[in-house]
Amino acid sequence: MIQTFFNLEIIAAAWPIVLSGLLNTVLLSLIVVPLGLFGGLILALLASVRNPLVRWPLMAWVDFFRAFPPLVLLILLFAGLPFAGLELGGFACVAIAFFLNTGSYYGEIFRAGIDSVPAGQVEAGRSTGLSRLQAMTHIVLPQAVRNVLPDLLSNTLEVVKLTSLGSVVAVPELLYQARQAQSLTYNPTPIVVAAIIYFLMLWPLVRLLSRLENRALVGRR
Amino acid sequence: MTNFERFLDTFFNGKVMLKYLPDILSGMVVTIELAVLIVLSGLAAGLALALIRSLAIRPLNWLIIFIVDLFRSLPPLVIIVLMYFGLPYGGVSPSGFVSTWLSLALVLMAFSEEIFWAGITSVHKGQWEASRSTGLSFGQTLMNVVLPQALRLTIPPLTNRTIAITKGTALGTVVAVTEILGEASSAVSNSYNPSPLMMGAAAYLVLFLPVVVLARRLETKFAWKR
Numbered sequence: 001m002i003q004t005f006f007n008l009e010i011i012a013a014a015w016p017i018v019l020s021g022l023l024n025t026v027l028l029s030l031i032v033v034p035l036g037l038f039g040g041l042i043l044a045l046l047a048s049v050r051n052p053l054v055r056w057p058l059m060a061w062v063d064f065f066r067a068f069p070p071l072v073l074l075i076l077l078f079a080g081l082p083f084a085g086l087e088l089g090g091f092a093c094v095a096i097a098f099f100l101n102t103g104s105y106y107g108e109i110f111r112a113g114i115d116s117v118p119a120g121q122v123e124a125g126r127s128t129g130l131s132r133l134q135a136m137t138h139i140v141l142p143q144a145v146r147n148v149l150p151d152l153l154s155n156t157l158e159v160v161k162l163t164s165l166g167s168v169v170a171v172p173e174l175l176y177q178a179r180q181a182q183s184l185t186y187n188p189t190p191i192v193v194a195a196i197i198y199f200l201m202l203w204p205l206v207r208l209l210s211r212l213e214n215r216a217l218v219g220r221r
Numbered sequence: 222m223t224n225f226e227r228f229l230d231t232f233f234n235g236k237v238m239l240k241y242l243p244d245i246l247s248g249m250v251v252t253i254e255l256a257v258l259i260v261l262s263g264l265a266a267g268l269a270l271a272l273i274r275s276l277a278i279r280p281l282n283w284l285i286i287f288i289v290d291l292f293r294s295l296p297p298l299v300i301i302v303l304m305y306f307g308l309p310y311g312g313v314s315p316s317g318f319v320s321t322w323l324s325l326a327l328v329l330m331a332f333s334e335e336i337f338w339a340g341i342t343s344v345h346k347g348q349w350e351a352s353r354s355t356g357l358s359f360g361q362t363l364m365n366v367v368l369p370q371a372l373r374l375t376i377p378p379l380t381n382r383t384i385a386i387t388k389g390t391a392l393g394t395v396v397a398v399t400e401i402l403g404e405a406s407s408a409v410s411n412s413y414n415p416s417p418l419m420m421g422a423a424a425y426l427v428l429f430l431p432v433v434v435l436a437r438r439l440e441t442k443f444a445w446k447r
Contacts, residue, residue, distance in 0.1 A: 004310050063437070066384070067429035068422070069391035072402055076422055079406065080415040083231050158385070161296035168298075168395060175299055179306070188307035195299050202294035210290070210335055 010189040014181035018193055021177025028163045028173055032098040033156055039099050040106025045136070047111050058107075065104035071165055073097045078169045090169035102159045109151045113144030150212040157205050161198070174198065237416040241408040245420045248404035251318075252428065255390045255400060258322050260383055263329025270330065271337035275363065285334070292331035297389050300324040305396040317396035329386045336378050340371030376443040380436040388429060401425060 047058045065073075077093040088096070117140045125135035145152070167176035178194035274285050292300070304320040315323065344367045352362040394403035405421030 001311065005307070063430065063433050064426070067388075067426055067433045069388040069402070069425060069429075071391040071394070072422055072425055075394075075402060075406065076418055079409055080232070080418050083415045084228070157294075161294075164296035164298045175296070175302065179302065182306065188303070188310045191299070191303050191307050195295055195303055198296060198299055199291060199294050203290060206290050206294045210293075213335065213339060 007189045010187045014190040017177045017181045021174040025174040029160045035099045036102030036106050039103025043107030044110030062104045070101045090171045094166045109148050113148035116147045117143045234416040237412050237414045241417045244404045248401040252400040256387045259325045263326040266330040267333030270334040289331040292327050317398040321393035325389050332382045336375045340375040344370050377440040
């Protein structure tokens with residue numbers, strides 16, 4: 001059993017491949033998380049304009065991408081766009097799909113955070129002579145982000161896990177490299193190793209989150 | 222042909238769409254089957270784990286926490302790939318359908334256990350003591366006093382999670398499940414035309430958009446007023 005699923009010789013042989021996959025996963029996360037945060041912030045700032053002509057289309061946009069499985073979006077870009085003469089490559093497709101998909105999730109979270117700051121605070125800020133933008137960046141956003149920090153972290157965890165979809169469009173991240181190593185060695189050990197790496201990498205975040213979430217739900221009573 | 226006509230002919234080709242409509246529809250049936258199985262078994266297992274955890278048996282609780290953490294930190298696609306491509310080396314060969322179902326059910330189990338457990342602990346200790354002192358048994362207190370309040374609290378986070386995980390049925394296409402995305406992708410390579418993919422995208426929206434809108438309603442209805 002151990003010879004099959006946790007073969008030390010195979011680990012030694014596959015380690016360079018798996019390690020390069022890990023580096024790419026970290027790199028990919030460092031790119032798509034800020035991208036999603038940025039997209040979400042823009043969505044939430046636009047939604048804070050209380051004009052229904054802006055707010056409704058935005059809500060439709062967000063619901064659209066919440067209903068759309070990220071893998072479908074990714075395949076649509078990767079396999080569909082070349083027919084329109086646009087060949088983007090796996091990496092660019094992942095970046096765009098994540099920007100659209102995770103941006104919508106981050107947007108919902110930021111919006112909830114902004115809504116959680118009482119309107120009186122903006123009014124007070126405005127009456128001391130701050131512009132609308134200044135009131136938003138100096139008064140509302142700092143509090144909003146603090147109020148929804150657990151949700152932001154939880155979504156970030158999901159985004160990092162989602163980078164494994166890159167393997168479907170041949171982005172050489174951790175899962176893809178592990179599968180390559182598996183087919184080279186005819187042994188499932190590299191995939192097991194990849195799973196262990198994911199677990200060790202994300203476990204601390206999961207622990208932290210489960211504490212924060214329990215406190216949030218219990219504290220509400 | 223103008224550019225727009227060429228665009229329509231490429232991405233919304235009527236002939237191709239008509240030809241592959243039955244495939245997409247049968248893909249929808251598989252997606253719905255998978256989704257229903259995942260939601261039912263995942264939520265049931267999650268609730269069961271949360272109830273076992275409320276018995277407060279130390280070693281058992283540590284095991285539950287470890288299992289929950291494990292399936293919260295592993296990407297669903299990694300679990301699916303591990304089951305489908307890994308397990309056969311150990312002599313068990315689950316089909317793509319079973320691999321996807323079990324993997325996503327385990328992930329939903331982990332997330333829902335956390336949420337159910339948070340709901341249960343949110344019910345004040347005094348309520349436990351009060352009902353126990355009126356003569357209700359542990360089980361009766363749990364079923365009649367604690368759970369009704371706890372479950373109400375869990376609805377908004379639970380609907381969100383459930384939708385997000387159910388959307389993962391599309392991952393089944395990686396292990397050759399003939400759900401919507403799988404059918405659409407093979408139709409694209411057979412017809413050299415992306416129209417089936419557009420149909421597949423529409424099929425997902427038809428299935429999930431009503432659920433997302435409904436969830437938004439539920440969220441506002443059950444949200445705790447601060």
